Amino acid sequence: MDLEANRALIAGAIARIPGGDSTALQTVYRLTSAKLFGVALRILGDRGEAEDVLQEVYLTIWRRAADFNATRASPMTWLIAIARNRAIDRLRAGKTSRNMDPIDAASDIADAAPRADVALESSQDRARLHGCLDTLADHERKALHGAFFDGNTYEELAARMKTPLGTMKSWIRRAMIKLKTCLES
């Protein structure tokens, strides 16, 4: 499906939710649940937990649909942010992140290439972000990757990369500053 049409369909359905239209929520679910479930599953690593979170995510969407502003944010950005946030809440309520495998800052394993089959995000935004991620130092990009995809905390990242906590905080903060500067240039 055409990206703009899909985006308009999702945004239109979100806009009907505050009136109490449950079929609108069902439409949003039909169009986006596979992606949001993928996001929750990636962070939690357990289908049962991810399904619980998915329920919470759509009830949050139901409740907060009026907050969504289609002129300021893409619907998928808003939805994925809710899914990540809920999954991380669930993760923090447990003990540690699922993925605690060591990350070798020096190894030369490239990030996965941007996928072409996901029609839900703008490929332009994606290419821009990847261009800017490429300007970061390897250790910075790997730390951000662990945080974003595995839901790691500062402490967990420090352990995975065998780095003092203070250093890890500096890496991430410096990386976020660079990223913002690059994305806004």
Place this chain on the structure above:
Amino acid sequence: MSDISDHSALPDDELLAAEFVLGVLEGADRTAAQRLYQHDLTFAAMVADWERRLMPWAAEIDEAAPSASVWNAIAAQLPGESAPRPSIWQSLAFWRIFALASTFAAACLAVVIYLGTVNQQGPLIAAIESGGTRSFVATVDVKRGTVAIVPASFSADATRVPELWIIPDDGKPRPVGLLRADATVTLALTPELAEFARNRATLAVSLEPPGGSPTGAPTGPVIGAGKLTSL
């Protein structure tokens, strides 16, 4: 956050927004960021900006199909939805009997509260209900300026909390406080709210995120309402 002064290219709160969106915070830091997000519009806008910058990265994450039962569970929690496969917990008859029994219990409690708070200015009472289901009973002690709310047939929801609103003649809901599904809650009324109560305002309960409505107005579904009347 003293150790971030060396990265003065971004203000502290913007770094906090970045860390919050990335997800690296935990414990008190994460809670503090969540609270700011709910109550500080400037911070919420920074969070939205960071979401816009970072979320395209999620394109790398593979889609996965959840079980069909997930949508059914969601639909069962929406107001006015009938559950697709009724079990005893989803049976209307069961809940009607339960509602009657708990309404009776609530009425008894309301009487107890009434007897306990009786004074010259009699109490005002409101049954908060919708579609014949009474979720809470509220009793206003006019003299003390308090409202006691007894749960009737209201079942807790892990993701949302019930919040009490008072709606005077202007039709604009004012927040009173958060309620509990399992215990009577007594809330103090400000002089303004007590005045609304004396003028027989309407009380309503909505479901809100933990901590209450972030906007000061109801954001979730209203589960019931009732006008205050004298006992």
